[in-house]
Amino acid sequence: MSWNKTVLNTLLSCVLVSSTSFASATTTLKISHNQDRNHPVHKSMKYMAEKVKEYTDGEVVIRIYPDGQLGTQRESMELLQNGALDMAKSNASEMESFEPSYGAFNIPYIFHDRDHFYRAMQSDVGEKILASSYDKGFIGLTYYDGGSRSFYAQKAINSPADLKGMKIRVQPSPTAVEMVKLMGGSPTPLAYGELYTALQQGVVDGAENNPTALTNNRHGEVAKFYSQDEHTMVPDVLLISSKVWDKLPKNQQEALRKAAKESMIYHKDLWAKMTNEALKKAQNSMGVKIVQVEKQPFIDAVKPMHDKALKNPEIAEYVIGFDALAEK
Ligand code: GCU
Numbered sequence: 485m486s487w488n489k490t491v492l493n494t495l496l497s498c499v500l501v502s503s504t505s506f507a508s509a510t511t512t513l514k515i516s517h518n519q520d521r522n523h524p525v526h527k528s529m530k531y532m533a534e535k536v537k538e539y540t541d542g543e544v545v546i547r548i549y550p551d552g553q554l555g556t557q558r559e560s561m562e563l564l565q566n567g568a569l570d571m572a573k574s575n576a577s578e579m580e581s582f583e584p585s586y587g588a589f590n591i592p593y594i595f596h597d598r599d600h601f602y603r604a605m606q607s608d609v610g611e612k613i614l615a616s617s618y619d620k621g622f623i624g625l626t627y628y629d630g631g632s633r634s635f636y637a638q639k640a641i642n643s644p645a646d647l648k649g650m651k652i653r654v655q656p657s658p659t660a661v662e663m664v665k666l667m668g669g670s671p672t673p674l675a676y677g678e679l680y681t682a683l684q685q686g687v688v689d690g691a692e693n694n695p696t697a698l699t700n701n702r703h704g705e706v707a708k709f710y711s712q713d714e715h716t717m718v719p720d721v722l723l724i725s726s727k728v729w730d731k732l733p734k735n736q737q738e739a740l741r742k743a744a745k746e747s748m749i750y751h752k753d754l755w756a757k758m759t760n761e762a763l764k765k766a767q768n769s770m771g772v773k774i775v776q777v778e779k780q781p782f783i784d785a786v787k788p789m790h791d792k793a794l795k796n797p798e799i800a801e802y803v804i805g806f807d808a809l810a811e812k
Contacts, residue, residue, distance in 0.1 A: 510543060512544075516569055518551070518676050518677060565582075581657065594807070634712045636693070651688045
């Protein structure tokens with residue numbers, strides 16, 4: 485081989501090696517979610533992304549796509565299942581139709597307070613639920629506090645009787661549908677992105693969510709009464725496609741898990757601060773009336789759901805596990 489040819493071969497293989505190692509040096513993971521950039525979950529995912537970059541020395545870069553740019557929560561879940569999308573933030577309600585075990589989180593009044601809710605999310609039961617969906621095409625990495633959900637509408641809902649004849653938007657979750665039915669309203673499942681217009685045009689008469697819906701999603705412009713019956717505490721969930729997960733080396737999987745768990749803790753204080761601010765803003769700048777309600781009639785109306793869940797083989801184990809974590 486002539487000198488020139490040898491040099492050329494060496495140069496070529498250098499180029500090849502460096503481009504291969506360069507290509508494998510960075511893995512970019514895309515996350516889809518349906519909130520805006522100012523929402524606490526977006527901020528907590530940004531925190532997670534920074535940690536992942538740090539723990540992998542820049543090998544894994546996470547790019548977050550907010551505002552449903554990559555599709556609704558449902559569409560994102562479907563993309564995760566076939567590996568066309570790497571990660572998504574969804575909500576335990578929406579996920580119930582993909583993986584029934586998430587239904588345990590959706591039972592009204594199952595958590596006695598925020599501490600109980602956190603114990604559940606951080607328990608072995610919570611972990612088991614996150615892992616349970618591997619065969620469905622995705623797994624959960626962590627939960628994000630989604631606060632407690634209450635009804636909002638153009639009138640106060642002081643008791644279940646006030647829901648009579650009202651079309652209430654719910655997430656596409658069988659448990660949420662049943663809850664509103666038992667309370668006396670007409671449940672209307674809709675994608676979150678369609679809700680503002682649906683409220684504005686009277687397609688639905690009300691909805692239910694945490695206070696950030698009033699401000700970040702501007703629902704307080706079209707629903708002036710937020711009645712705090714606090715019927716559910718349904719977490720958001722950070723998910724990764726099983727196909728994508730399987731391709732990641734062990735050290736990157738560990739970095740992702742660690743960063744995700746840390747972002748859940750980061751989110752805890754941020755959530756408390758930002759939901760308080762949302763309530764104040766809704767009240768003071770948007771003219772939303774925050775209504776205190778007597779919760780017992782709401783609790784009584786949905787009591788059969790908890791009893792039924794204990795007999796449902798798909799979720800009984802998780803419900804018993806959550807109940808055992810309540811303070812006696
Ligand atoms: C919460 C949650 C969203 C969800 C929404 C809904 O805001 O964070 O993930 O889409 O509720 O009611 O659909």
